Amino acid sequence: MTEQLAGGDLSRLRQLNALAVVHVLRGRPALTLTELSRDTGLSRPSTEDVVLQLQSQGWLEEVQPAPGVMGRPARRYRFRSDAGWVLGVDIGGHTIRVLAADLDGEVGHTVRTPVAITAGRAERLAAVDAAVAECLAAAGLTGADIWAATVGTSGLVDAAGRVVLSVAFPEWTGVQLAQHVGRLVGGTVLVENDSRLAALAETWRGVARYAQHVVYLLAGLRTGTGLIIDGRLHRGFGQAAGEIGALPELGWIRAQEHLRSWTGAPAGTDPDDLAGYVFASAREGDRKATAVVRRYARELALGASALVLALDPQLVVLGGGFSRSADVLLEPLRREIEKRCVRIPEIVTSTLGDEAVALGAVKLSLDHLQEHLFDVRTGVAAPVRPAR
Numbered sequence: 001m002t003e004q005l006a007g008g009d010l011s012r013l014r015q016l017n018a019l020a021v022v023h024v025l026r027g028r029p030a031l032t033l034t035e036l037s038r039d040t041g042l043s044r045p046s047t048e049d050v051v052l053q054l055q056s057q058g059w060l061e062e063v064q065p066a067p068g069v070m071g072r073p074a075r076r077y078r079f080r081s082d083a084g085w086v087l088g089v090d091i092g093g094h095t096i097r098v099l100a101a102d103l104d105g106e107v108g109h110t111v112r113t114p115v116a117i118t119a120g121r122a123e124r125l126a127a128v129d130a131a132v133a134e135c136l137a138a139a140g141l142t143g144a145d146i147w148a149a150t151v152g153t154s155g156l157v158d159a160a161g162r163v164v165l166s167v168a169f170p171e172w173t174g175v176q177l178a179q180h181v182g183r184l185v186g187g188t189v190l191v192e193n194d195s196r197l198a199a200l201a202e203t204w205r206g207v208a209r210y211a212q213h214v215v216y217l218l219a220g221l222r223t224g225t226g227l228i229i230d231g232r233l234h235r236g237f238g239q240a241a242g243e244i245g246a247l248p249e250l251g252w253i254r255a256q257e258h259l260r261s262w263t264g265a266p267a268g269t270d271p272d273d274l275a276g277y278v279f280a281s282a283r284e285g286d287r288k289a290t291a292v293v294r295r296y297a298r299e300l301a302l303g304a305s306a307l308v309l310a311l312d313p314q315l316v317v318l319g320g321g322f323s324r325s326a327d328v329l330l331e332p333l334r335r336e337i338e339k340r341c342v343r344i345p346e347i348v349t350s351t352l353g354d355e356a357v358a359l360g361a362v363k364l365s366l367d368h369l370q371e372h373l374f375d376v377r378t379g380v381a382a383p384v385r386p387a388r
Contacts (some may be wrong), residue, residue: 017042017050018380022059022079027104030063030076051077058083059380081106085141086369087149087185088361089128090194091177093117093168093221096127097358098135100146105204105366109139110358117221117272121171125180132184146185148368150361151177152194154222156240161191164239168222190364194218195242197360198350199226200233202317204363206352211315215307215345219300219329220321221272223252225307233364244303251299258295264288279325294332301336308341319350 020040025031031039037047054060061080065073081104090097096113113131115124128151136142155166161178178189199216202208208216214228225242227234234241245252256275264286265277281289304316318326318333326349334347350356374380 014050014053015380017046018054019374021047021050021054022374022380025060025077025079026081028079030078032074032076034074036077054380057380079104084147084369085139085145086187086362086365087132087135087146088358088363088365089132089149089151089181090197090357090361091124091128091151091153092194092357093154095354096124096131097355098131099355099358099362100135100139100141101362101366103147103366103369105362107359107362109135110355111135111138118170121169121175124169124172125175128181129184132181143184144186147187148190148365149181149185149187150190150192150197150364150368151181152192152197152357152361153177154194154224156243157191157193158239161189163191188368190368192361192364193224193226193239194357195224196226196233196235197358197364198319198352198356199228199317199360200363201352201356201360202319202350203228203231205359206317206350206356207348208315208317211313213311213313214315214317215304215311215313216317216319216350217300217304218320219318219323221256221275223255223300223303224320225303227307227311228313229311242307244306247303250303250306252303255296255299258292258299262289262292275322276325279322279328282328283325290328293328297329297332298336301333301340304333305337305340308337308343308345312343313345316345316347317350318347319352319356321354323350324353 021036024036024039033044033047037044051060059080060077063076063078081102084103086101088099094117096115098111099107100109101107111131111134113127115127153163154168156164158164163172163175163177166172177191182189195216195218198218199214202216203214208214212231216226218224223245227242244250259275259278260271262274262278264281265274278289278292282293318330322329330349338344352359
């Protein structure tokens with residue numbers, strides 16, 4: 001064994017030891033060498049060598065003892081989660097959201113910039129630029145401080161970060177989002193469907209943290225879905241997994257029309273605001289509004305039931321803007337799914353609200369860095385500031 005470790009294997013062992021220390025420290029308070037040795041299973045001398053290496057690379061720093069501590073306290077070390085930053089960007093119909101987070105995923109600043117649902121490509125991209133610039137400035141960062149950014153958008157997205165097809169926003173099909181946002185930050189830019197990012201956020205910090213098989217339903221002015229299979233985001237061979245709403249027979253294309261057909265709202269109400277009035281009236285016991293909500297739930301349940309029957313998920317999460325009215329929507333949705341499915345999964349409401357897509361974008365950015373900076377195949381890479 002000694003002979004084997006004399007060459008490349010010894011270097012590999014040092015990589016794995018460094019990775020073990022980083023994994024123990026990330027997201028935790030500062031630890032002493034003794035605590036690190038215990039939690040990693042490394043010897044005290046090996047732990048000290050690894051800590052010195054990670055300090056020189058900029059990943060760890062020694063934490064000064066609190067004022068008033070008597071004697072010579074044990075040295076404590078923390079992971080430098082502020083060594084780099086990631087962005088999560090959600091390009092919504094009415095709002096652009098940008099989150100700046102450190103390497104532990106702690107959000108340092110959030111920006112919300114309004115945009116008209118009718119905005120064309122140039123206007124919407126300008127709103128993205130403004131929101132990113134405002135978020136960076138408020139967090140005291142520059143684009144060069146961003147090691148990875150993920151952009152969430154409606155529609156089909158290819159591996160190059162181009163929107164292949166989107167019917168939600170005017171002039172949005174064909175936009176090169178990765179290329180556009182790449183002008184603003186120094187690191188890698190990823191682009192992903194918004195429903196998938198919301199599903200990822202639910203398994204990270206939402207109601208699906210314990211679940212390995214999840215169907216996420218985005219219920220709002222449009223309908224979408226994100227799938228988690230075996231704990232991983234499922235995209236499919238051509239990035240089109242979950243696009244069950246393309247089948248007109250399942251009713252997702254026309255589902256919102258039931259809500260817009262309600263006549264109980266004040267004259268002149270924007271069609272996009274009608275849903276709020278319908279849910280509010282159903283909550284107050286209005287029979288016509290309740291009937292409209294049930295028809296909407298039935299349409300939503302058709303596609304949801306098809307996914308449940310195909311995937312047999314542990315959990316169905318109701319998210320999107322309409323999830324704020326889950327008190328009147330969830331029960332009729334559950335009843336409709338129960339009518340059609342062999343096994344009924346748990347059906348719950350998202351707790352992340354409007355932040356779900358942007359949080360999922362942060363998580364995907366962190367996952368990208370995990371693969372490239374903290375991976376068992378490569379060890380721990382030095383935190384080099386990305387080139388612009």
